[in-house]
Amino acid sequence: MRWARTRRRAPSPFVGSLVLLVGSSLALLAAWAGVAVAHQYWLNVSDHAPRPGERVEVGALSGTGFRGETRPWSKDRCVEFSWVTYRRFALTPFAADGETRWAQQAFMDTAGGWVQYQSNFASIELPAEEFDAYLKEEGLDGPLAARAKLDTLRTGRERYRRCCKAWLDGRDERRATKPLGQPLELVPRGRPGAAPELRVRVLWQGRPLAGVLVKTWCQPLQPDGNTRAVLERDSVGVSQAARSDANGDVRLDVHARGEWLVSAVHMVAAAETKPAPGTPAADWESTWASLTFARLDEMKKSAP
Numbered sequence: 220m221r222w223a224r225t226r227r228r229a230p231s232p233f234v235g236s237l238v239l240l241v242g243s244s245l246a247l248l249a250a251w252a253g254v255a256v257a258h259q260y261w262l263n264v265s266d267h268a269p270r271p272g273e274r275v276e277v278g279a280l281s282g283t284g285f286r287g288e289t290r291p292w293s294k295d296r297c298v299e300f301s302w303v304t305y306r307r308f309a310l311t312p313f314a315a316d317g318e319t320r321w322a323q324q325a326f327m328d329t330a331g332g333w334v335q336y337q338s339n340f341a342s343i344e345l346p347a348e349e350f351d352a353y354l355k356e357e358g359l360d361g362p363l364a365a366r367a368k369l370d371t372l373r374t375g376r377e378r379y380r381r382c383c384k385a386w387l388d389g390r391d392e393r394r395a396t397k398p399l400g401q402p403l404e405l406v407p408r409g410r411p412g413a414a415p416e417l418r419v420r421v422l423w424q425g426r427p428l429a430g431v432l433v434k435t436w437c438q439p440l441q442p443d444g445n446t447r448a449v450l451e452r453d454s455v456g457v458s459q460a461a462r463s464d465a466n467g468d469v470r471l472d473v474h475a476r477g478e479w480l481v482s483a484v485h486m487v488a489a490a491e492t493k494p495a496p497g498t499p500a501a502d503w504e505s506t507w508a509s510l511t512f513a514r515l516d517e518m519k520k521s522a523p
Contacts, residue, residue: 258283259436259482260290260509262334262385263449267412267478267513269326269387276323277310277334279383284454285436285480289319296338298380303399304332331389331410335399340378342499350375358432358462359486362503378489378501386411386512398422403485403506405433408468411512415474419510420467423485427467431485435459437477444516446478473514481510 258281265276280287292314302308302324310322326332345353353375354363366373382401388410395410401422408418421428435458438447463469463483473479486505494504 259285259287259480260381260383260507261287261480261482261511262336262383262509263289264334264385264387264511266326267386267388267446267511268515271327271329273326274323275326275334275387276320277385278319278321279336280449284456285438285478286452286454287449289449291317291319292321296341298337298339300336302332302334304328304330304394310334326387329389330391331394332387333384333394333399334387335384335401336381337383337401338381340380340494340498340504342376342378342501344377345375347372347374350377354486357484358460359484360430362486362488365488373502375503376501377486377503377505378494378499379505379507382506382508384510386510388412388513398425400425401508403428403483403508405481405483405508405510407510411479411510412473412514415472417471417473417481419469419471419481421463421469421483421508422467423506427463427465428485429463429465429467431463431467431469431483433461433463433469433471433481433483435471435473435482436480437473437475438480439475439477440516446513476514476516478513479511483508 260279260281263278263280266273269275279290281290282288294311294314294316297311300310300314300321302310305328310324313322351363351366382403384399384401386395392410395407398404398406402424404422406420406422408420411417419433421431421433436455437458438452438455441447459472461469461471471481484505484507486503489501489504492504
């Protein structure tokens with residue numbers, strides 16, 4: 220997928236050769252083998268800095284190391300899918316089940332905006348050792364300590380949901396810093412991509428959440444200054460991992476040019492929640508938040 224501005228017509232980001240798809244799948248399976256590592260999930264947009272009138276395609280990716288495979292749209296999993304500029308615009312009516320391109324929309328606002336997606340709960344069950352390894356990997360110390368007090372190791376029964384947002388760059392910092400109301404949300408305290416440091420506040424049900432492990436990844440730009448196409452990505456390591464302070468804030472070093480993914484997860488005992496009817500049974504309930512944006516070359520940002 221082309222992520223930065225370009226006058227040339229790039230191939231559709233959601234179409235690739237079978238050979239490349241198989242190769243990517245095998246590489247991902249190899250990366251996921253062994254100890255269970257949680258998969259990140261993020262919104263994928265065709266351009267993080269679109270020109271007025273440019274059509275932006277939206278989908279989602281799931282994987283590790285900021286490398287993933289496209290995820291098909293499912294209306295049964297969606298709580299909200301919207302475009303947020305001066306007001307909210309529902310994108311759900313334009314999404315078709317099974318399609319990897321969820322929606323496309325002309326970007327007509329130079330002030331900037333968000334694309335956001337919230338899912339309902341799905342369930343997973345992991346062997347005890349794998350579940351504990353996953354908790355440790357994601358810095359979920361509370362659930363890990365609670366499980367350590369059990370007389371015997373138990374399988375990890377979890378229900379999880381996603382809260383994703385992608386920033387489309389523009390001039391209005393107020394839009395960039397306004398919470399969207401997601402259950403778990405990463406709220407920038409400044410315009411993403413505008414400075415080498417980004418302060419993010421972690422909100423849980425609208426309130427600052429302390430002690431959450433926030434991770435970042437960065438995909439380098441291509442030589443032409445565009446962000447990397449989905450099938451041309453390499454897996455990258457975590458750039459930074461830091462916990463939110465008492466105000467829910469964390470300072471992130473995002474000086475490198477490229478596309479950035481910020482991710483966090485919060486988990487509570489399922490017994491403490493009041494799930495909607497039909498929600499899968501579980502012992503633990505997790506909510507995953509992701510934020511994507513691009514920090515582009517100056518020549519790209521100033522291109523006509």
